[in-house]
Amino acid sequence: MDRENPSIILDAKEVDDAVFRIAQEITQRHSDLEKVALVGIHTRGVHLAKRIRDAVEKISAKALRTGEIDITLYRDDWTKIGYSPVVQSTKIDFPVDDMIIILVDDVLFTGRTTRAALDELIDFGRPAKVELAVLVDRGMRELPIQADYVGVFEITDRHQMVNVMLTECDGKDLVVLSKNGD
Secondary structure (H helix, E strand, O other): OOOOOOOEEEOHHHHHHHHHHHHHHHHHHOOOHHHEEEEEEOOHHHHHHHHHHHHHHHHHOOOOEEEEEOOHHHOOOHHHOOOOOOOOOOEOOOOOOOOEEEEEEEEEOOOHHHHHHHHHHHOOOOOOEEEEEEEEEOOOOOOOOOOOEEEEEOOOOOOEEEEEEOHHHHOOOEEEEEEOOO
8 A cells, every 4th residue: 555644545536436346346246136225234334335326326227225224232242332222223114035135334344243234134034145245344254254345355453443434424435444542
């Protein structure tokens, strides 16, 4: 990475490019987009799912169904995150049965968030297939989960954090690598 600031993984243009690449891959892999839906994992995965939906529509002139999922109560560590966890909305207002559902998240790390999202998604029905799209895959899996669509691979160590900032919730698009506590 030849940047002034080596902690920057993606700048705003690179975030846009990564989202567009993911959208292109989705349209190339799925000839029948009527059977495909995006489900963003709160919080930044929801915003990324909407961006991917918009990019797919620009590429194919077809709109994908889009939903959102909050996995807080499905986490395997929810009792450790506090007695009053903040639970956001889950909104899947289309049938998931026999659909290809693409879960969307900002960062894939241990795989536990994806596992929780799968558990919750199955409560809504039985998809034909579930795929995973992430902006950043940082390796270090604890569960056998792999993304189907990846904006960028950034191998990290456990002492580092990948922080994704998106305009919708952070005022800018930027992905940075930092040490815990930075």
